[in-house]
Amino acid sequence: MRELEIIVNGEPRRIPAPATAADLLTSLGLDPRTVVVELNRVIVRRPALSRTALSQGDAVELVHFVGGG
């Protein structure tokens, strides 16, 4: 398979395979220091991003801090 189809923040996306969580952040232009990654409801800690492989159908949540009370 040359591309993975995954769900990122609720939307389907394609990413060249093989890909890690770090690759996904890079492809989206996101700084891993300011984003928290949850893969299939499990948090991926920052040091593990580059060794966490993504699989077809994975659900990824990318969150950060926004204004709130």
Place this chain on the structure above:
Amino acid sequence: MTTTLQQPDTATDHPLAIGGRTFRSRLMVGTGKYRSNTDMARAIEASGAEIVTVAVRRVDLDRTKSEGILYHLNPSHYFLLANTAGCYSAADAVRYARLAREAGFNDFIKLEVIGDRETLLPDTQGLLTATRELVQDGFVVLAYTNDDLITALRLEEAGAAAVMPLASPIGSGLGLLNPYGVRSIKSRLSVPVIVDAGVGTASDACLTMEQGVDGILMNTALAEARDPVAMAGAMRFAVEAGRLAYLAGRMPKREIAVPSSPERGMVE
């Protein structure tokens, strides 16, 4: 802004301590709903607040440059307190708390488990469940709750590091609706009591602090003021004034007048 207002006397007051940390300001502020990030940053600075709340949300992937709040708020200047706003179940709140902790600033969480979309009043059962789970997981839990003493007692038993009763519903600006309820919570709990939500203007903040609570958290009162920076200054003074008045101990209320000038020595 120059100020001649004195800080509460350290001989009679003590710094606010939550979860093993001490804070110099008893005013905590949110970062939501400001008309601009510049307004927000200046208002927060004017408030003198040390604890600043933030929310956890998805990164907006459609925007070319999705800026988180930290772009406008230096995390080294403030103690960032993440909330679980928008969570309607204990499980969701626990999930958001863990995401917030992973952002890497601290183990504190302002726990909200909302029970109703119209009033945003807390689901106290979900709140207790989530508090127990998060305390078990090493979080310092500051629990947003209503003005009910029994819930507050149960939250303390569950290990909450602070209990945060509302003054009135979130974003309502209705002020302190139940001073007795808040006072009774303060009188019975050992952990700090921080009034969260509902304060609309400086007199609300002052009256709230006069009940003896340990602090106030507010957001909309600043963000929706015509001049958020000026209101932030007013709130800073109001919180300090209310605290000082509480420590000073007010005079008794009487149903009759008592003259302030001598009744003797009047000319004939």
